[in-house]
Amino acid sequence: MARALRPVRGTHDLFGDDKRRFDHIVVTARSIAAAYGYAPMATPTFEFTEVFRRTLGETSDIVTKEMYTFASGSGEEVTLRPEGTAPVARALVSGGRLQVLPARLFYDGPMFRRERPQKGRMRQFHQVGIELIGEPSPVGDVEVIAAGARLLKELDLADSVVLRLHTLGNSASRDRYRSALVGYLDQRREGLSADSRRRLDRNPLRVLDSKAPEDRQVANEAPRLLDFLDRESADFFAAVRHHLDALGISYEIDPMLVRGLDYYMHTTFEFVTDRLGAQGAVLAGGRYDGLTERMGGPALAGTGWAAGIERLALLTGDALPAATRPVLVACISAAATAQALLCAETLRNMGLATELALQGSLKRQLRHADRIGARAAVLLGDRELEAGLALVRDLDTGQQSEVPFALLPNHLSEISSNG
Ligand code: ATP
Ligand code: MG
Numbered sequence: 001m002a003r004a005l006r007p008v009r010g011t012h013d014l015f016g017d018d019k020r021r022f023d024h025i026v027v028t029a030r031s032i033a034a035a036y037g038y039a040p041m042a043t044p045t046f047e048f049t050e051v052f053r054r055t056l057g058e059t060s061d062i063v064t065k066e067m068y069t070f071a072s073g074s075g076e077e078v079t080l081r082p083e084g085t086a087p088v089a090r091a092l093v094s095g096g097r098l099q100v101l102p103a104r105l106f107y108d109g110p111m112f113r114r115e116r117p118q119k120g121r122m123r124q125f126h127q128v129g130i131e132l133i134g135e136p137s138p139v140g141d142v143e144v145i146a147a148g149a150r151l152l153k154e155l156d157l158a159d160s161v162v163l164r165l166h167t168l169g170n171s172a173s174r175d176r177y178r179s180a181l182v183g184y185l186d187q188r189r190e191g192l193s194a195d196s197r198r199r200l201d202r203n204p205l206r207v208l209d210s211k212a213p214e215d216r217q218v219a220n221e222a223p224r225l226l227d228f229l230d231r232e233s234a235d236f237f238a239a240v241r242h243h244l245d246a247l248g249i250s251y252e253i254d255p256m257l258v259r260g261l262d263y264y265m266h267t268t269f270e271f272v273t274d275r276l277g278a279q280g281a282v283l284a285g286g287r288y289d290g291l292t293e294r295m296g297g298p299a300l301a302g303t304g305w306a307a308g309i310e311r312l313a314l315l316t317g318d319a320l321p322a323a324t325r326p327v328l329v330a331c332i333s334a335a336a337t338a339q340a341l342l343c344a345e346t347l348r349n350m351g352l353a354t355e356l357a358l359q360g361s362l363k364r365q366l367r368h369a370d371r372i373g374a375r376a377a378v379l380l381g382d383r384e385l386e387a388g389l390a391l392v393r394d395l396d397t398g399q400q401s402e403v404p405f406a407l408l409p410n411h412l413s414e415i416s417s418n419g
Contacts, residue, residue: 010115010123012310021313021320022126026108028154029128029307033106036147038130040106043087046072049079054294055086057262059203066113080112084306085263085288086295088131093297101134101300108309120279120311129285129306136301138239141267141287142247148283148305149249152271157315161271161282163249165240166257168205168265168286169225169233177228178204188218205258211278224255236266263288267303276311283307325375325419326353327412330365332381340380343390343408347378350409352416369395376415378408 007013014022030040049069056063068080081087084107092103108128115121130147132140145163152161168174182204189197193212200207208219229237244251251269259268268286276282285305292300327347331340340356347354355372357365362379369377379391389404394415403411 008123010117012122012124017320017323018313020323021316022309024321025155025309025312025316026128029108029151030106032147032151032154033104033128033130035150036104036130036143038104038106038132038147040108041088041091042107042109043081043084043091045110046078046080047087047090049077051086051090051295052079052082054296055089055261055263055291056083057203059199059206060260060262061206062113062260066115068112068114082111082113083261084109084111084127084129085131085302085304086291088129088304089133089288089292089297089300089302090295092133092300093292093295098134098298098300102140103131103133105131105133107131118277118279120276120308120314122310126309127306128309129304131302131304133302133304134300135303136289138236138267139243140301141240141269141303142243142249144285144303144305145244145269146247146249148271148285148307151307152283155312155316156319157273157282157312160275160315161273163251163269163271164254164257165244165251165267165269166254167226167229167233167237167240167267168258169229169237170265173229173233174205174225174265176230177223177225180223180228181205181207184222185218191218206260208256208258209260219256225258226253226255233266240267259284259286263291263294265289269305271307273315276314279311281308282311282315323373324353325373325416326355327376327378327416328355328357328365328369328372328374329378330357330362330369330380332362332365332379333385335382336380336385339385339405343378343380343405346409347412350413352409352412366393375419376412378412 053063062082067082069077072078088105110124110126112124130144132144152158185200185204185207191214193215196207196210196215207215257268264286266287270281270284272280273282283305287303289301290299291302292298329340329344331337344354344356357368374395376395377393384390389402390408391400392403393400
């Protein structure tokens, strides 16, 4: 097929039920965010590359190989956002919105990563996410996890996922651990995958969540970060667990859960499923105190998560709220056009979804009504126009009645309220 007729690899078009399923996830997430006091906001789709390079880390997978970077018109280097947290934090600082902290923010939108496309892994994908910025307490982490759990429950996915929890500790604990880990991995270097041998020098913690089988065994026998936590870090993690327990949110401690980005510290978590192969993470996040400092801004605490809408959609399967069924106003003769237009507008004034059919025989228009799942059809031809009425067909019962123009809105409201 001509290139101009093809979607780019790793991108998708959405129609019909697929789009409705997608929107349902966004709407559900937005309403749950609102229930926790998170206000919707939006950031641009591209940012100066520095926003990501400085925060995600020079050695992260995203920065080393997944970013779509290009020159902006003014010669600066910009990047299509691969994630939402750094832009949200950037926006809070650039907008001078630091008087009212903590800030509770919700976003949704497309993200871009140059990845190898697979089921549940795209180059343009979409996320919903929340960020709690300016809240240093471990209770903040519990709040965002609870909101995530509630979203998954609301989408009927509570039984399809488990919550994995870990901590990276503060930077002192992490540094101590890193040296111990590098010492250990150095001895096992021969047994590691080529990727992990590279990670060993640049980003050794990443070896722990490598998916390569040869790395798994090395990782399983590695020293545990949890044994290297200092007092502050251990207390922080204990508080997170305590409050999760108090809320009855169950979790598994996963010592391999290190997340790929430099900005994380203390709490990290992922809700994972075993139903999507290697694409198991559906909602993931953690604490990122100091992220704004990395961009040259003030030091702010922060915690939050993002969920991949396409992965959630794959899991929710066929479950979908019922679609609104429109009324079809079918114009059978050219002379009835003006009346049909007017009639459709009147029905819309009443709050009824109304579609106008301007061409084709009566039979064709009724077939169209069927295809779009219309609840009723209003048929207007020369005979009806002359008599000042319309033929209304209830498409579920097949019943037909002649209804004067003035009574159409009420008549159709009644039909539409029955399914
Ligand atoms: P993975 O380990 O699957 O690569 P990740 O750690 O890179 O995930 P995050 O950066 O934490 O993912 O993004 C949060 C969520 O966004 C993920 O849990 C997932 O649901 C979704 N996501 C991430 N990358 C993609 C992608 N390329 N396509 C579709 N969804 C994605
Ligand atoms: Mg990834």
